């Protein structure tokens with residue numbers, strides 16, 4: 001998702017330091033302090049304009065949600081929606097979510113969401129896919145034992161790659177859906193912006209996985 005630079009974004013972000021973090025390393029191991037209530041933390045990497053994480057926060061007041069996004073002009077739009085919502089269980093983080101093990105302490109995260117991550121189709125860019133083994137290893141460090149990773153995409157090639165990657169790494173699949181919107185799983189599904197757009201053109205794929213062997 002590329003968006004035009006928003007001249008208001010920088011000052012808007014600075015004015016809402018209670019809802020968005022731009023120096024995440026100061027909060028490692030203490031993310032709970034950013035929220036009103038101490039409750040499980042779930043993280044989405046690459047939130048785009050925030051539709052998914054904000055709706056999840058509305059539906060699940062018993063969970064604290066942290067949304068990571070690298071692009072300032074994109075996260076600023078999400079921030080505006082968080083401000084308007086008045087929600088106290090969602091915080092945003094403007095940073096590169098690639099190295100989550102440098103953003104969170106061990107076991108600090110209960111669940112991770114990867115929604116419509118960039119597909120990086122070229123073979124020479126495989127290591128940049130957020131479901132490649134290098135990233136899976138970092139997710140494991142920050143997830144609680146048996147914490148879930150939920151991954152959704154419209155990209156069949158990326159989904160096939162991701163199934164193999166999770167499987168070879170030793171993850172257990174709680175579920176795999178080859179046409180999410182036509183499945184029972186769709187009942188509780190919260191759509192992202194990309195999902196709304198691309199589900200009109202073809203199926204949405206989803207997997208939910210956990211690492212059963214983690215001690």
Ligand SMILES: C[S@@+](CC[C@H](N)C(=O)[O-])C[C@H]1O[C@@H](n2cnc3c(N)ncnc32)[C@H](O)[C@@H]1O
Nearest residue numbers: 046047048069070096097098115116192193194
């Ligand atoms: C294809 S868009 C999907 C947005 C949203 N998840 C959705 O489904 O509508 C991918 C988003 O991930 C963000 N992104 C890509 N790499 C990232 C990274 N390393 N850290 C944080 N955000 C990232 C992009 O800026 C973009 O907003």
